[in-house]
Amino acid sequence: MDKYARIRVLGEGSFGQVYLMREKRNGGHLVCVKDVPLSPFDKHDDSLNEAHLMQKLRHPNIIEYHESILSRNHRHFFIVMAYCSGGTTAYATTFLRPPGDLHVKLRAKRQAVSESTACLWFVQICLGLHCMHAQHIMHRDVKSHNIFLSHDGHLVLGDLGIARELHGQDFATTFVGTPSFMSPEVFQGGAYSYASDVWSLGCVLYEICTLKYPFVGLSTAMLVQRVCAGDYTPLDRTFSPDLRRLVADMLSIDPARRPTLRDILARPFLRPAFECYVADVIKCGSKSHSDVLRSQLAHLRLATVFSTVQEKLQAKQPPAHAALVILPPNPHVPTHAYKAEEDMLAWLEKERQRHLLLVLERIKQARNDHLHQLHLPPAHSISPPLVVPESTSPRVPTPDPEWRPPVQSNPP
Numbered sequence: 001m002d003k004y005a006r007i008r009v010l011g012e013g014s015f016g017q018v019y020l021m022r023e024k025r026n027g028g029h030l031v032c033v034k035d036v037p038l039s040p041f042d043k044h045d046d047s048l049n050e051a052h053l054m055q056k057l058r059h060p061n062i063i064e065y066h067e068s069i070l071s072r073n074h075r076h077f078f079i080v081m082a083y084c085s086g087g088t089t090a091y092a093t094t095f096l097r098p099p100g101d102l103h104v105k106l107r108a109k110r111q112a113v114s115e116s117t118a119c120l121w122f123v124q125i126c127l128g129l130h131c132m133h134a135q136h137i138m139h140r141d142v143k144s145h146n147i148f149l150s151h152d153g154h155l156v157l158g159d160l161g162i163a164r165e166l167h168g169q170d171f172a173t174t175f176v177g178t179p180s181f182m183s184p185e186v187f188q189g190g191a192y193s194y195a196s197d198v199w200s201l202g203c204v205l206y207e208i209c210t211l212k213y214p215f216v217g218l219s220t221a222m223l224v225q226r227v228c229a230g231d232y233t234p235l236d237r238t239f240s241p242d243l244r245r246l247v248a249d250m251l252s253i254d255p256a257r258r259p260t261l262r263d264i265l266a267r268p269f270l271r272p273a274f275e276c277y278v279a280d281v282i283k284c285g286s287k288s289h290s291d292v293l294r295s296q297l298a299h300l301r302l303a304t305v306f307s308t309v310q311e312k313l314q315a316k317q318p319p320a321h322a323a324l325v326i327l328p329p330n331p332h333v334p335t336h337a338y339k340a341e342e343d344m345l346a347w348l349e350k351e352r353q354r355h356l357l358l359v360l361e362r363i364k365q366a367r368n369d370h371l372h373q374l375h376l377p378p379a380h381s382i383s384p385p386l387v388v389p390e391s392t393s394p395r396v397p398t399p400d401p402e403w404r405p406p407v408q409s410n411p412p
Helices: 045-056 102-108 115-134 194-210 220-229 241-250 261-265 268-284 287-299 303-314 335-374
Strands: 004-013 016-023 030-037 065-070 076-082 147-149 155-157
Touching (some): 045 065, 045 076, 102 147, 115 155, 115 194, 115 261, 115 268, 115 287, 194 241, 194 261, 261 268, 268 287, 268 303, 287 303
Antiparallel strands (some): 004 016, 016 030, 030 076, 065 076, 147 155
16 A cells, blocks of 8 residues: 555444545545455455456446555455545535535435436436446445445445345345345345345435435334335325336335336436436546446447437537536536545645644644753853954064984984
């Protein structure tokens, strides 16, 4: 970890701690480093599996993987990822708390988001999760706590600590996840597959719309009972029938009746949000992100969405549902994409100045304390030197009266 300088702790859990760090090279970026302590008896399967899966997944809606490092003493495993600074975009309403995960931002709001914003966020989460399912990877812990807002304002899926790669018609059987987002088949101890992620995604969509969990209970047993019975309060009629139907389908008790992510993304009422997000990626995102999104839409048989948005941008026409357009006033300078980074740099500079002043004060105080502890005796007064008048006559050497000439050993 010699390439990175630690700044502060972002969070911690049973796995270890997550740090905010900066690359030491000139112009180095902020990164998020997950520190997983290792024991001599640990096979390191979970941490190595997470790094392996993250390395395979390259998508604008999945947290970006940089590298993984094993410490010299083999006691720590570090996973270096992109730092999701939580910057807001034009389509997102102002949040009341500092950057964090989606759960923090939803809990900080005083009112629910609009349906258009909910659809725009939901489409991005769906695309990231579909990328995982297309590569036969189950997330197994989809929740608002694991969805982050990147520096460019896009939602990204993170924390693949318990994700699992499925082969063929394999099913998972391990009891893992977060209770409020776990599907009935997981609670029942049976086999489960990608439909379990769809259930969790439905819980996230419900939370975005209502700022509440769909399933709650005074105890874990009551929560399990309500989840297995599908006992939740449906969305009220302030939302469109299409959105209410989508939530009901995703929270179906029978996994076979839940729609796949391909079916969800093909629903017509999500098309405006789809076009808006694609427009933002094309206009403000990198070329690699645009290429990945184009390839994914072709796989979903939705290539017309990408081509339609491109034609509208070339003709300088906004996509449908203008309320969702998130392009900045100057398309060449996406200021919203870097505001959070600039704020963080300003905060780091202030912290550096404050730390420097604190160090100087401590040095000064330590020096004063040391001088007081020496108990030095008072210094003696020094008399002024005598002034010797200069002589104007040339100085003649005075002969020594005791001088005698040397005696010769061999007289002539």
